[in-house]
Amino acid sequence: MYIYNQYDQRAVDERVAQFRDQTRRFLAGELSNDEFMTLRLMNGLYVQLHAPMLRVAIPYGLLSSRQMRMLAHIARKYDKGYGHFTTRQNIQYNWPRIEDAPDILADLASVQMHAIQTSGNCIRNVTSDPLAGAAADEIEDPRPYCEIIRQWSTFHPEFAYLPRKFKIAVTGASHDRAATLVHDIGLRLVRNNSGEVGFQVLVGGGLGRTPILAQTIRPFIEKEHLLSYLEAILRIYNLHGRRDNKYKARIKILVQSLGIERFREKVEAEWHKIKDQMQLDAREIERVKAFFAPLPYAPGAGDDREILVKAGTDAAFNRWLKYNVADHKVKGYRVVFIALKATGTPPGDITDIQMDAVAELADRYSFGLIRATHDQNLVLTDVKHSDLYTLWQALAAQELATPCIGTLADMICCPGSDFCELANASSIDVALMVQQRFEQLDYLYDLGELRLKMSGCMNGCGHHDIGHIGILGVDKKGEHWYQFSLGGFALNEGRLGERLGRSVPKAEVANTLEKLMCVYVDKRVEGERFVDTFNRIGIEPFKERVYETNH
Numbered sequence: 001m002y003i004y005n006q007y008d009q010r011a012v013d014e015r016v017a018q019f020r021d022q023t024r025r026f027l028a029g030e031l032s033n034d035e036f037m038t039l040r041l042m043n044g045l046y047v048q049l050h051a052p053m054l055r056v057a058i059p060y061g062l063l064s065s066r067q068m069r070m071l072a073h074i075a076r077k078y079d080k081g082y083g084h085f086t087t088r089q090n091i092q093y094n095w096p097r098i099e100d101a102p103d104i105l106a107d108l109a110s111v112q113m114h115a116i117q118t119s120g121n122c123i124r125n126v127t128s129d130p131l132a133g134a135a136a137d138e139i140e141d142p143r144p145y146c147e148i149i150r151q152w153s154t155f156h157p158e159f160a161y162l163p164r165k166f167k168i169a170v171t172g173a174s175h176d177r178a179a180t181l182v183h184d185i186g187l188r189l190v191r192n193n194s195g196e197v198g199f200q201v202l203v204g205g206g207l208g209r210t211p212i213l214a215q216t217i218r219p220f221i222e223k224e225h226l227l228s229y230l231e232a233i234l235r236i237y238n239l240h241g242r243r244d245n246k247y248k249a250r251i252k253i254l255v256q257s258l259g260i261e262r263f264r265e266k267v268e269a270e271w272h273k274i275k276d277q278m279q280l281d282a283r284e285i286e287r288v289k290a291f292f293a294p295l296p297y298a299p300g301a302g303d304d305r306e307i308l309v310k311a312g313t314d315a316a317f318n319r320w321l322k323y324n325v326a327d328h329k330v331k332g333y334r335v336v337f338i339a340l341k342a343t344g345t346p347p348g349d350i351t352d353i354q355m356d357a358v359a360e361l362a363d364r365y366s367f368g369l370i371r372a373t374h375d376q377n378l379v380l381t382d383v384k385h386s387d388l389y390t391l392w393q394a395l396a397a398q399e400l401a402t403p404c405i406g407t408l409a410d411m412i413c414c415p416g417s418d419f420c421e422l423a424n425a426s427s428i429d430v431a432l433m434v435q436q437r438f439e440q441l442d443y444l445y446d447l448g449e450l451r452l453k454m455s456g457c458m459n460g461c462g463h464h465d466i467g468h469i470g471i472l473g474v475d476k477k478g479e480h481w482y483q484f485s486l487g488g489f490a491l492n493e494g495r496l497g498e499r500l501g502r503s504v505p506k507a508e509v510a511n512t513l514e515k516l517m518c519v520y521v522d523k524r525v526e527g528e529r530f531v532d533t534f535n536r537i538g539i540e541p542f543k544e545r546v547y548e549t550n551h
């Protein structure tokens, strides 16, 4: 992984010292609330319903075991013993004290971490494919480019006060696991007709109150032009994005109002002015690539016979292998998903003890590296086949082996009204109700792949618009109601979910889901997932079933 040099470390240390002084002045009454707000947001510190909330950046979701141990230490020392992994591959703490924030940031800096670019109208922490470097379907590892973009965007003086926040995602695989379609800029590593690798550039995607899927602004840009092209897009956005209305300020609204052609013309004109002075040197790419060199895999490793036997005799182990373990590009290795979805636990939550355990297991079995996914799980990407049984037992002992990846129980959910000031409704308790209702593994497996995503308001932090089933919390005269949408997804292609009909009260959410499942089970043909059946039969049969008793 990337290791800070002396300049990176100095920049982060200086930032901690500045924030320490800013916090001191605020607590002494020398800075007003408003003055301090701008400063704290630049360091990831929000103030939410009950307490401040600190969002820590995990660049492209990659963590070392040492960093994970520090996250555990912070949860233990300054919070209530847990943290929450988010859909943007970051971690949030819900209960830190403002007084402690400078110490937390100093602790983070000691392991090359910070909370910069996790808030405010800047280029946010770059996200990527959690399987980068290990995925069998990869054209090229996206992480060096994520790192290059991180270095370009951090403290970029021209883009510190954009009209609104700006999110970039990069994928290098043929199967897009980074949701590039719903980012302000999505980058996909692709090969052109002459076999050269470069980027397809998508622009203007986003969720929130106006969900829009990104469009391709350029089907191919050479690597040396990556930064100049990004710079040109950001400049046009910075210049023309709407600053008068924060609900219309994201780049998606600009692209929509200008139309992709006119937006492209402007970007290309700007790009032609800067492209020759801003070339990304091949040596610089190589320098950064060296930080992500292939891991020292055991030569000639293959699949272990004993594991195959155990899979045949131990049903629970076999279930875990089937759902939580994926192929690796290197023979004899596997990718292991650590599900943060145990029944009774809010999706994405993890305790300090579990974090320490994951760090330990990463050291023992996966080269000391851990990834966070935008489905609010963790991954050990490089596990030897022969270690799978022991690893499974260790994860199960920590309640980290729920065999549910890709099923309804693997739902995504935002903090909702339990923690978030903007919420219309709760989402965590609804997630827990759904978990309980669908606890029966055989039933879950029969329902197959199902992406359930839930947000507590239309800001869409829980990605509800791109869920096979999306649930959105709405407020009806102070009560929490829930709006369903069906058929959304965002992979290489995408579609926003279609609204089912009027919202249902909290007590009806699990029943409504069950009715949707009944229609699916009833209508599906062999091999069809929920979303495929929905595509074939449309929304009407689902509507009829859900609202039938109310006629």
Ligand code: HEM
Pocket: 046, 048, 053, 085, 086, 087, 088, 092, 164, 167, 182, 205, 206, 207, 208, 209, 210, 250, 413, 414, 415, 419, 420, 421, 422, 459, 460, 461, 462, 463
């Ligand atoms: C608790 C404090 C949080 C606040 C105040 C907050 C606020 C917001 C707001 C206002 C938006 C809409 C922005 C727009 O459309 O311009 C948004 C979008 C989003 N947030 Fe959050 N959020 C919070 C927590 C989270 C968490 C916990 C996650 C991950 C689980 C998350 C991930 C996202 C994502 C993925 C989007 C939509 C993508 C996009 O920007 O278009 N946020 N958030």
Ligand code: SF4
Pocket: 414, 415, 416, 417, 420, 421, 422, 423, 424, 455, 456, 457, 458, 459, 460, 461, 462
């Ligand atoms: S979707 Fe709404 S309720 Fe949920 S975290 Fe985002 S802003 Fe808060």
